[in-house]
Amino acid sequence: MKTNLFAALLILFSASTLAAKPDHQLPISINADNTQASIRDNTAVYVDNVEVRQGSLLIKADRLEINASAGKGQEIFIFSGTPVTYSQLLxxxxxxxxxxxxxxYDIASRTLTLTTDAELTQSGSLVRGDIIRYNLERQELTAGSEQNRRVTTIFTPETKENP
Structure with missing residues (x-):
């Protein structure tokens, strides 16, 4: 049963889905109403109406904390809000x-970790759980839930248009 679910999820989220020009090679643009940064500590906090763009990737949040202490290309972005939203064209x-x-958002591993009321949608199909880890480069995910709750996956069949 687990093998069938894994195979279905793999089919759902695979299909050669790399961005046309890799988004991860493009600059990251951050806009917010307020910013506070510590050059010495390599940290920054953005608050209110936060928008982060990198190519087709768009994340909107109430707050963003960035820890760049590990060096360039190793930054960790932590977004919070009710909810934080992510979108990207593949x-x-x-x-x-x-x-x-x-x-x-872990820049080095190109992984999104969604927690608390997490859901991810692609091609009309949905995965919902307490925590979802999604690798942007490989288009792979793992999902889990806590406290007797379960992961929900809803597959939406493709419909053919009549000529």
Whole structure:
């Protein structure tokens, strides 16, 4: 049973989904109403109406904390809000969207970790749980839930248009 679910999830979130020009090679743009940074500690906090763009990647949040103490290319972005939203266009203009109360973006591993009321949607199908880890480069995810709750996956069949 677990093998069937894994295979279904792999099919759902695979399909050669790399961005046209890799988003991770483009500059990261951050806009917010307020910013506070510590050059010495390599940290920054952005508050209110936070928007982060990197190519087609867009994350919106109430607050963003960045820890860059590990060096360039190793930054950790921690977004919080109710909810934080993520969207990105993948190969073939297929959108992926997600939301959670917290999203952690690890630049080095290109991984999003969504926690608390997490859900991710691609091609009309949905995965919902307490925590979802999503690798942007490999388009792989793991999902889990706590306290007797379960992970929910909803597959939406593709429909053919009539000529």
């Amino acid at each position: 190969d073939g203009e297929r959108p992926v969207t997600a939301q959670a109360n917290e999203i952690r």
